[in-house]
Amino acid sequence: MSKEITSRAQDYSQWYNDLVIKGGLADYSGVKGCMVIKPYGFGLWENMRDVLDKMFKDTGHQNAYFPLFVPKSLFEAEEKNAEGFAKECAVVTHYRLKSDPADKHKLIVDPEAKLEEELIVRPTSEAIIWSTYKTWIQSYRDLPLLINQWANVVRWEMRTRLFLRTTEFLWQEGHTAHATKQEAVEEAEKMLEVYADFAENYMALPVIKGIKTPNERFAGAEDTYCIEALMQDGKALQAGTSHFLGQNFAKAFDVKFSDKENKLDYVWATSWGVSTRLIGALVMAHSDDEGLVIPPRIAPLQAVIVPIYKGDEQRAILGMKAKEIIQQLKDLGIRAKYDDNDNNRPGWKFAQYEMQGVPVRITLGARDLENNNVEVARRDTKEKYTVSVNGIAFYVKELLEEIQLHMFNRAKTFRDEHITPADTWEQFEELLEGKAGFIAAHWDGTGETEDKIKELTKATIRCIPLNNKQENGKCILTGKPSTQRVLFARAY
Amino acid sequence: MSKEITSRAQDYSQWYNDLVIKGGLADYSGVKGCMVIKPYGFGLWENMRDVLDKMFKDTGHQNAYFPLFVPKSLFEAEEKNAEGFAKECAVVTHYRLKSDPADKHKLIVDPEAKLEEELIVRPTSEAIIWSTYKTWIQSYRDLPLLINQWANVVRWEMRTRLFLRTTEFLWQEGHTAHATKQEAVEEAEKMLEVYADFAENYMALPVIKGIKTPNERFAGAEDTYCIEALMQDGKALQAGTSHFLGQNFAKAFDVKFSDKENKLDYVWATSWGVSTRLIGALVMAHSDDEGLVIPPRIAPLQAVIVPIYKGDEQRAILGMKAKEIIQQLKDLGIRAKYDDNDNNRPGWKFAQYEMQGVPVRITLGARDLENNNVEVARRDTKEKYTVSVNGIAFYVKELLEEIQLHMFNRAKTFRDEHITPADTWEQFEELLEGKAGFIAAHWDGTGETEDKIKELTKATIRCIPLNNKQENGKCILTGKPSTQRVLFARAY
Structure with a gap:
């Protein structure tokens, strides 16, 4: 069997696919961009899910289940979120098929069964959940509301890779509501710690905890925290994110609560998720030319x-x-x-x-x-x-x-051997070409520079590490002043 | 709190809704026909799921996950199955939204992002799964293939009731493949026993095991086994089904295996499922005017x-x-x-x-x-x-x-007090009006008679009990000869 695996040196990408398919984790399906998670791969996901689920419950969260579909009017309520996902969402427009008059063995969409309002297959559930929270939250006594959902979501991807990027994937999404900003920020940070704990102690996957730049934030978030892992080919992989959503969704869906003094205010929110993508990270972080290497836990x-x-x-x-x-x-x-x-x-x-x-x-x-x-x-x-x-x-x-x-x-x-400082643009480019992993470099703090660097090198700012060391320096691209290094890498 | 519940005598249907909503099991959602399963209700479902999941694994099954979407060409491959579900399926036709030129805060479906082939949101997964089994099964060594999936499915229902009938619901669906007809029949029967065991020993819900008439069979099945439960208002509820699918799906998707003598034959199949509907059964079987009564296990x-x-x-x-x-x-x-x-x-x-x-x-x-x-x-x-x-x-x-x-x-x-024989049409109608529960009556065995009785009384044949007593009699409607009584009831 093992002879059939392409080696990493020969073709890293093919090696990955061989491992996923021949290792029995997943398979292509008859639906473009969607995969079948095979029993062995699903058994792995079940173990991951069970550990995470216990961690969520131990930190006070409960599971619930919200609808798969989001009516268009709800979907568009939080504008940034809608804009972020509009380009890649599956839309249900009809609710019936009928026999094709031209060929009775075939079916066609029944034009008479057109929906009055289109339904979006959830790419993420903030909209449908916050439209529900409006009826659940009236008073500070209803807070915090700490809910998690295990679900499938759909994002229409043009280029897909088994586990790493599929049109449909499985994930969990936590959605919490709080009375104060501080409490919500603490929740977002707490769940980042839970993810880091899980990644390191169960998946044996060392991660860097950090915060995303505004460019890389979740659509609709005020701040996106993330854990970033490194793959054997020197590319980074975002392994989990936790968002402080401010009052954006509360405002979009008019979710207010009365505090102890009977004063009305919008609720503060977080959301956080990890997905079957983690399995891709697991494969690429640990495996070798003979096949998968799976952490015992x-x-x-x-x-x-x-x-x-x-x-x-x-x-x-x-x-x-x-x-x-x-x-x-x-x-x-x-x-x-x-x-x-x-x-x-x-x-x-x-x-x-x-x-x-x-x-x-x-x-x-x-x-x-x-x-x-x-x-x-x-x-x-x-x-x-x-x-x-x-x-x-x-x-x-x-x-x-x-x-x-x-x-x-x-x-x-x-991973530690693959975090390298770069002080000049030449160094930066050379390190990238050498698959050096994370590159710690100064950046002038603007989205324009970030875009330009991405355009030139395909590298993105993976995160600004938490508790980052402050030091004066000059932006790797523009030479403008900077007070800290950020981590760049090409990424999955 | 309890004062707010409508009593069963006053309005059984409202009583049910009150219990589900005020008991914290579920809530209406912003999506027509879809519900939100609230934490308490989901906790109940998790316990049910965990027990069933262990039962499935103990009987040799493994979990896997198949795509949410079924391309239309796969959907229509097994004609009876397609015909059965075509009238109630959600259809994805587009994969992108764009800004509305008339109002930039609104989104519209992007006409340029029309799918070449429509995708059906799975109402059940035989089609997508059997199109995959084709690549997994070549030889008798690949059999039996014993797979289960926990998933959401969508059936476009015009009249919905929380848990009992919702557009989206959660369920498990087992899909197995076997080398012989006998083995497949045994599997279908074994899973019926698992369901009956679960219903009786965990849900405290007595069930009658039986087989459906051809009229009431699952679309695409050769035989549908079922467990039928009785609610407090004398209506029956189908609590689980297990289907012997013959070679129908194997033929539709060309799934053949070579046996020990290297002879090619089509594979034999079963499928079986229970859903969140069971929670509705639980509520209606046990609860009282003060609220829910949930079995300890x-x-x-x-x-x-x-x-x-x-x-x-x-x-x-x-x-x-x-x-x-x-x-x-x-x-x-x-x-x-x-x-x-x-x-x-x-x-x-x-x-x-x-x-x-x-x-x-x-x-x-x-x-x-x-x-x-x-x-x-x-x-x-x-x-x-x-x-x-x-x-x-x-x-x-x-x-x-x-x-x-x-x-x-x-x-x-x-339940036992609500199984009553009827020997004349008058008795039959009277029992139905008296909410007598199951009525054991002779039937001439034809679909026409069954349809006619349904039209006249809204009662259907719930099942022909397994190991049914054979006795000569006359059909309750037509007077034609019959060799056994079958169980009629109005049903959820």
């Missing part, structure tokens, strides 16, 4: 046992031992499987599980077992160990933690 | 502690005791909450939790506590008990199980 399958046997008798003996080990692993909460499928040879299975990034493989061989040993192989470093069957489950449990930590540290070392 | 909140105190000192003492009890309850896996919100009086809270159907309420009073007692009230029978604080958590745990059982038995007694 979110891996659908954490350990697999592959037997090597000759004949039915050996198979039966190994099967009994495997059953014991599987039970011990499961007792420790380890997601484990025994694969004694007789259709495939052990070598094929090794390659297959390597491709799928299963963190630990245990090889059960008749001879090793005579010495009460098994072979344990870890996916991240490809090291192999001979390990006693006694206490094997505890061994694997510790090894999984070690792999998790090692994956994070490896990715962090790579 | 799926209740978002199983026990609530309400303190009765005067002054801060008493409040502090009760608070400490409550904290202990809450911890004991949580240690036994009971979803519990302490409500010492000072804005509301105990009486208001009692009515509120009664309205929301919380199974057990514990009242913590200063005087009772002196005697080391609390008052425990159960929602289903409204009985109250004085109970010692020692071992209170174990007491509540047992009580929750008793409530679960009692709710099932009560609903089953009601």
